[in-house]
Amino acid sequence: MSNSTKQDVYNRIFDGFQKMSKQDIVIAPWLATDDGQERLSKTLKLQLKQHARDLAASCRDSEVFWTDVHLTPEFRERAFYEVLLSTAANLSYLRLGTLIITEEMVSVSNSLLRDHLGNSGSTALLSVYARVITYLNNQLLLYYGEVTEETFVSGKWHRPWIDYSLGHELNSAIEYGFMEQIVRNGQRLIRLTAVGEELYRECRNDLEKCGYIMQREQLTRAANFTNMDDYEKILERIVSNIHERRKLLIEWSDIKPGIKVLELGCGTGSLTLEDGLYEVVGNNGNVIATDPSVGMLERAKVKLSSFGAKNVQFRQAPAESIPFHDNSFDAVVGMLFLHFTDIRKTLQEIHRVLKPGGTFTTVYVLNFSNEEDFFTEWFEPVFNMGLAARDSVILPTSEEVPSIAGRYFDHFEHETQEWMADSSEVEDVVKFLVEAGTMAELNELPLEARKTLFRELIDRGYSVKQKYGAAARKRSQAVQWFKGTVAK
Structure with a gap:
């Protein structure tokens, strides 16, 4: 041929x-x-x-x-x-x-x-x-x-x-x-x-x-999130001050009362409801919160009535295909979602739905590098098999999003930080980072090998926890804050 x-x-x-x-x-x-x-x-x-x-x-x-x-x-x-x-x-x-x-x-x-x-x-x-x-x-x-x-x-x-x-x-x-x-x-x-x-x-x-x-890969992770009833509790255990981080994101976004806001990757609605996005927007504004996982959204809708947030709607949608017209929103915001998406397509869609002068504010996880000894030993099978995000394209580097953003934002700023993550709950960490997270490229493994890997990582986690003691309770994770404005 x-x-x-x-x-x-x-x-x-x-x-x-x-x-x-x-x-x-x-x-x-x-x-x-x-x-x-x-x-x-x-x-x-x-x-x-x-x-x-x-x-x-x-x-x-x-x-x-x-x-x-x-x-x-x-x-x-x-x-x-x-x-x-x-x-x-x-x-x-x-x-x-x-x-x-x-x-x-x-x-x-x-x-x-x-x-x-x-x-x-x-x-x-x-x-x-x-x-x-x-x-x-x-x-x-x-x-x-x-x-x-x-x-x-x-x-x-x-x-x-x-x-x-x-x-x-x-x-x-x-x-x-x-x-x-x-x-x-x-x-x-x-x-x-x-x-x-x-x-x-x-x-x-x-x-x-x-x-x-x-x-x-996206179908696998979305299905795992649908089944993860305890996602929010696990996240709160791993990132103990996650609510403060979300409120800081809202504050940094400069979202004002009376505007129309799109939240991407809303999960169970914590940013919008518990952490107050709907209150900042106010009764004259509107929040449309989206997530690809219907299971997550169903749990968000259950919470909605208890907050009396009549200015909030939950919609099922992937960030790469936002189901709204051009120039629909004054602001787009999202917490710890961008690294789960096709970043280029997502930023293109965000640019499309933002009004002139609209802003996009987010924080996302960066690739795994410079890990602590206990963490490297714990996840040695992932690193040795070349499955780790630092050896692939699953998680972005600190340069990746800024290098793409210039096409879609007339002005943007970003800052890289180190967050402390709690690693003391072994099964939580494996479930969050590997089974439903973005640490490993699981497509490279047959299905049986994935199950074997999960069991091995849990066993290794308990062994490492016993070996390193208190030193194995915390690890550092790089994240990047990003805020961009479109002029059109």
């Missing part, structure tokens, strides 16, 4: 994937499982399978790229089933704040996918799906070196949502030279070849370019 043809194929797939994302159609079947347990009833599962069969029957002649497996009717049916499953799970969490798949969302996912296929075809969807399963299969072997044939074909360590054998995919991979089978002590083992390792790197590069890798 020529370079121009390769680029044409990539553009076609990229455009198709972007259309899928805008319609909330996702390839993330892991959202539908919880430690091996499915989040839907048997009846709904049968409905999804029937929908998938119907869709596969109507898309038999679709062109599919990015695959080295023999395409069969079963491949298309499984692909559509897993996309329907993923989309239903994602919609259940986006619209209802639950990770339990509902009958309504099964119906909606079928309608969305059917409309998408009718308008855009299935080429991009099936091509990305083929790349994803190849990526997951090869990632498993790259991480573990080799696994038993039974472990691979069952999918239990890397694709636990499947109810079929991966034997066909294994045979195709062996035929094309991507994997090989060896026998040791009477046990059949599977491992990657050098060609298979190269294919893994190609898959990851393709998926990163088309936006799948970032989407997967």
Whole structure:
């Protein structure tokens, strides 16, 4: 295939994937499982399978790229089933704040996918799906070196949502030279070849370019936040003076009574309610507080009535796609949210919705560097595997946001500070920083390896706490304050 043809194929797939994302159609079947347990009833599962069969029957002649497996009717049916499953799970969490798949969302996912296929075809969807399963299969072997044939074909360590054998995919991979089978002590083992390792790197590069890798990370963290009922309590334990920090942010923002304010990443509404943003804006002003997690917003809405804050509305929305018209707000504010987002897209959206002269004020976490000895020892597995944010692009450096901000703000100021964080509650720290936080690039691990890592980090935390004593109770974390003004 020529370079121009390769680029044409990539553009076609990229455009198709972007259309899928805008319609909330996702390839993330892991959202539908919880430690091996499915989040839907048997009846709904049968409905999804029937929908998938119907869709596969109507898309038999679709062109599919990015695959080295023999395409069969079963491949298309499984692909559509897993996309329907993923989309239903994602919609259940986006619209209802639950990770339990509902009958309504099964119906909606079928309608969305059917409309998408009718308008855009299935080429991009099936091509990305083929790349994803190849990526997951090869990632498993790259991480573990080799696994038993039974472990691979069952999918239990890397694709636990499947109810079929991966034997066909294994045979195709062996035929094309991507994997090989060896026998040791009477046990059949599977491992990657050098060609298979190269294919893994190609898959990851393709998926990163088309936006799948970032989407997967965001979906994972948003789902974890939806399930984290104790988020605010954990944050208060880790950052003991968080309420004072929030009030300082409001004060620094220069928000005045009577204006229209947008809060991004509002979580359970603490900045808006407990820490007084709605009071500063006053009865003649308005606060619209948004968050991508419906679960967080539901908890915020429960609190709303007790504050009598009639000038506050809570809306579900990601910061990268703000659902309001241009020039809608006098000020945008947000606490500890920016590092969870695609920063460039978020700043572009903030610039769009701000009125001329409007301001954006925030504080966000910077990448992990110069950590204390106890912390480095505690999270040694994360650092050694190259998963830490300081070795990747998960958390921004102190130069990153200011370097982007010049495109969107006519004037801005920023200041880097060190905050003290409480590390004494081991499970809180692991849950907050790794499982639902931004410390580690978990996409690099098979699902089973993630669970193993969480357990190991908890065990290491208790050991480090015993070894270092009081010195392991506090650690320093770099944050950056930012305030920008747009002129337009």
